[in-house]
Amino acid sequence: MDTFEIPDEIREHFRAARRAVAFSGAGVSHESGLDTFRGAGGLWERMRPEELATPEAFRADPGKVWRWYAWRHQTAAGARPNPAHLALVRWETLFPSFTLITQNVDGLHARAGSRGLLELHGTLLEARCHRCGKRRDLGEAVAESPEEPPVCACGGRFRPAVVWFGESLDPRVLSRGQDEAASCDLFLSVGTSSTVYPAAGLIELAHRAGACVIEVNPEPTPFSRLVDLRIGAPAGEAVPRLTEEIERCRTRG
Ligand code: BV8
Ligand code: ZN
DSSP: OOOOOOOHHHHHHHHHOSEEEEEEOGGGGGGGTOOOSSSTTOHHHHSOHHHHSSHHHHHHOHHHHHHHHHHHHHHHHTOOOOHHHHHHHHHHHHSSEEEEEEOOOSOHHHHHTOOSOEETTEEEEEEEETTTOOEEEHHHHHHHOSSSOOBOTTSOBEEEEEOOTTSOOOHHHHHHHHHHHHHOSEEEEESOOOOSTTTTHHHHHHHHTTOEEEEEOSSOOTTTTTOSEEEOSOHHHHHHHHHHHHHHHHHHO
C-alpha cells in the first residue's frame, strides 16, 4: 500500500482533536505473528471458544485450558511489537489527551512502550488464583507446572488473568474506557472484528458522542458503514502512515 486518500474534513479533525482514543484488537498483533480469533486461519477455526475461554471449560478440564494458555503465552513472549504498536506510542505526544484501549491480552502494546493502557480483557502475562485472587507471573507458573494449573497456598487453582466469555470485565477499567470513548473527538478502531461486547460498544459510544471514527481493518466489520473513514489495509502499514498524516497536520497545520 503506497498511499490512501484522507479527505480534507478528516484532516480538519486531525488538526483540531484534543482527546484521542485508539481501540485495538487481535488484528494489530497479526503482523507480529500472533493468530487472530475469528476469520480465516483464526484460533476459533481450530477450537471452539466455549471449550477454552470460559469458566465452565476451566472447571471441566483445567489442564486443557492451562496448556492452551501456556502455548499462547509462549507464542506472545516470542513475538515482537510491529510498526502498528510502535506508531500508537507516538499518539501519546500528538494530542493533549490520548488513551489506548485494547482487547488484546498479549502485552505487545506495553512492550512497544505505550503507557496508561486500558486492557479490557486482562492479561496473558499474569496468573490469578480463582479462589483468593492472588496474582503471580504466568510464565513462572507455567515453568513450575506446564501441564496442570498450579495450586495456590489457599488451595485454589491459578488461571490466566484474562476475562473469559460470561465473565464481567473489571468495572473500573470498563467505565474508564467508556468515559474516554464518550468524551473523545477522534477514535481509531484497529484490528478488531468488533463483535465482542461490551468492548465493541465503545465504537458506538464514540460515534454517538460526535467523534471522528476511523476503522483500520482489511475486512469490513459491523461498524464499517458507521465510521467516518475506513482504511481497508493491514495495521502495520496503515497505522504508521495515518500517524505520519496526523503528525503533518498537527505540526504544519
Ligand atoms: C460480559 C480474552 C457480562 C481471553 C476474550 C449475544 C449478543 C451480544 C453479546 C453476547 C451475546 N452472547 C454473549 C454475549 C456476551 C459476550 C459476547 O460478546 N459474545 C459475542 C461473541 C456474541 N461477552 C462476554 O461474555 C463478555 N462479558 O458480557 O459480561 C456478563 C456476565 C455474565 C453473564 C453474561 C454476561 C466478556 C468477553 C471477553 C471475552 N474474552 N478473550 C483470551 O484471549 O483468551 S474474546 C476474544 O475476542 C479476544 O481475546 C479479544 O479480546 C476479543 C475480540 O476479538 P478481536 O480482538 O476483535 O479479534 P478477532 O479475531 O475477532 O478479529 C480480528 C480482526 O483483525 C478481524 O476483523 C480481521 O479482519 C482483522 N485483521 C486481521 N489481520 C489484520 C487485521 N486488522 C488489521 N491489520 C491486520 N494485519
Ligand atoms: Zn489462592
